[in-house]
Amino acid sequence: MAAQNLVFFFIFLSVFSGEQRGVEGLGMGEKKLFVFGDSYADTGNNRIALASSWKFPYGITFPGKPAGRFSDGRVSTDFIAGYMGMKTPIPYRWRKQLAGRVKYGLNFAYGGTGVFDTAAPYPNMTTQIGFLQQLINDSVYTKRDLETSLAFVSASGNDYANYIAMNGSTAGFPTFISSVVSQLAVNMRRMHGLGVEKIAVGSLPPLGCLPLNTARSSFRQCDRAQNALVDLHNQLLLRAVANLNNQTNSASFFILDFHGAFWTVLNRTHPHQGNPSFENPLQPCCMGVSAAFSCASVDENGDKKYTLCSNPKSKFFWDTLHPTQEGWRAVSSTPAFQNSLRQLFQN
Ligand SMILES: *[C@@H]1O[C@H](CO)[C@@H](O)[C@H](O)[C@H]1NC(C)=O
Ligand SMILES: *[C@@H]1O[C@H](CO)[C@@H](O)[C@H](O)[C@H]1NC(C)=O
Ligand SMILES: *[C@@H]1O[C@H](CO)[C@@H](O)[C@H](O)[C@H]1NC(C)=O
Ligand SMILES: *[C@@H]1O[C@H](CO)[C@@H](O)[C@H](O)[C@H]1NC(C)=O
Ligand SMILES: *[C@@H]1O[C@H](CO)[C@@H](O)[C@H](O)[C@H]1NC(C)=O
Numbered sequence: 001m002a003a004q005n006l007v008f009f010f011i012f013l014s015v016f017s018g019e020q021r022g023v024e025g026l027g028m029g030e031k032k033l034f035v036f037g038d039s040y041a042d043t044g045n046n047r048i049a050l051a052s053s054w055k056f057p058y059g060i061t062f063p064g065k066p067a068g069r070f071s072d073g074r075v076s077t078d079f080i081a082g083y084m085g086m087k088t089p090i091p092y093r094w095r096k097q098l099a100g101r102v103k104y105g106l107n108f109a110y111g112g113t114g115v116f117d118t119a120a121p122y123p124n125m126t127t128q129i130g131f132l133q134q135l136i137n138d139s140v141y142t143k144r145d146l147e148t149s150l151a152f153v154s155a156s157g158n159d160y161a162n163y164i165a166m167n168g169s170t171a172g173f174p175t176f177i178s179s180v181v182s183q184l185a186v187n188m189r190r191m192h193g194l195g196v197e198k199i200a201v202g203s204l205p206p207l208g209c210l211p212l213n214t215a216r217s218s219f220r221q222c223d224r225a226q227n228a229l230v231d232l233h234n235q236l237l238l239r240a241v242a243n244l245n246n247q248t249n250s251a252s253f254f255i256l257d258f259h260g261a262f263w264t265v266l267n268r269t270h271p272h273q274g275n276p277s278f279e280n281p282l283q284p285c286c287m288g289v290s291a292a293f294s295c296a297s298v299d300e301n302g303d304k305k306y307t308l309c310s311n312p313k314s315k316f317f318w319d320t321l322h323p324t325q326e327g328w329r330a331v332s333s334t335p336a337f338q339n340s341l342r343q344l345f346q347n
Helices: 003-016 076-083 099-104 125-137 143-147 158-167 173-194 211-217 224-247 258-267 325-332 335-344
Strands: 032-037 105-107 149-154 198-202 253-256 286-288 306-308
Touching (some): 032 076, 032 125, 032 173, 099 105, 173 198, 224 253, 253 335, 325 335
Parallel strands (some): 198 253
Antiparallel strands (some): 286 306
């Protein structure tokens, strides 16, 4: 191991040794969690030199420095693992350096990706599933390991952002939404075919409420047209999951209710039973000084081209796309989300 790699190794050890606590734990010792998808779930797969998630101020709350999560701290994967009473699965890219952690599963999610190609050179979901298949072929995981495993699938809208960027409009969107959901169903069926016991896909949050889409109203109004398209996606997803359970004559496929959970938190105007309400929840903590800049961007002299709020804990959104750790904590403790998690472990 080169000296440089050794330094990295210790950084990673310190980053990934933090166990997630505080969420209702079910103590399922031998379970494995496999994670597929995008930045809402990624815990560090993107390239250090390229991704904002590896730049200050990402990671300032946890682990205290940039570590590849698209937030100031923990993300959805960490809270789901915490609920299962297990350590967060390490990113796929560290499977060799942190081989001892592979027994808890792996995170194959890459920020920016979709079910279709949206973020070259990062792997789309089909390729991410191929990584798991390769590890099964290589006997890193056995059939037996997979019998008690859970897949968490995060497809949070990069396909749609890419479609709008390529096409310049939302014309033809309903057709595209059904092709995204169909591909998602193909992917989930393939995970089941590999032997994964349970597969949980997140419903799409109200994307029209992302700071990216509320900036033009000074973070006051969600984009209703986009939220209507989100509703269509979620209806089709519900149907797809029912069909998958029917076709496989099983109860292996589930939806995690991010949609209801986000709305619950965004609509909350007062703290409720120990859960926070966020002051102007649509306004992010970290944002570029103009549309040309994003959180973490600096100019050639290293001067910041973004502003940072004084207390990330008081904000729901971290940057123009992603919740803060406190935002994810609030989302994952809503009744909507807890109920959908509980269903997963009912039998
Ligand atoms: C995913 O990426 C692979 C490799 O680049 C490509 O062959 C495949 O067509 C892509 N799949 C989808 C569904 O876009
Ligand atoms: C794994 O093995 C199967 C069956 O032998 C083969 O079809 C597939 O291409 C292999 N996949 C990978 C990613 O190695
Ligand atoms: C743009 O929209 C048309 C239908 O309106 C569709 O056929 C085409 O595939 C879309 N392009 C992209 C890049 O998604
Ligand atoms: C699947 O759907 C078919 C046709 O709609 C229905 O007859 C059958 O009972 C369903 N099977 C299961 C396992 O739900
Ligand atoms: C939250 O508010 C939105 C918009 O006013 C409404 O459509 C939605 O039903 C509410 N959802 C929840 C869970 O409170």
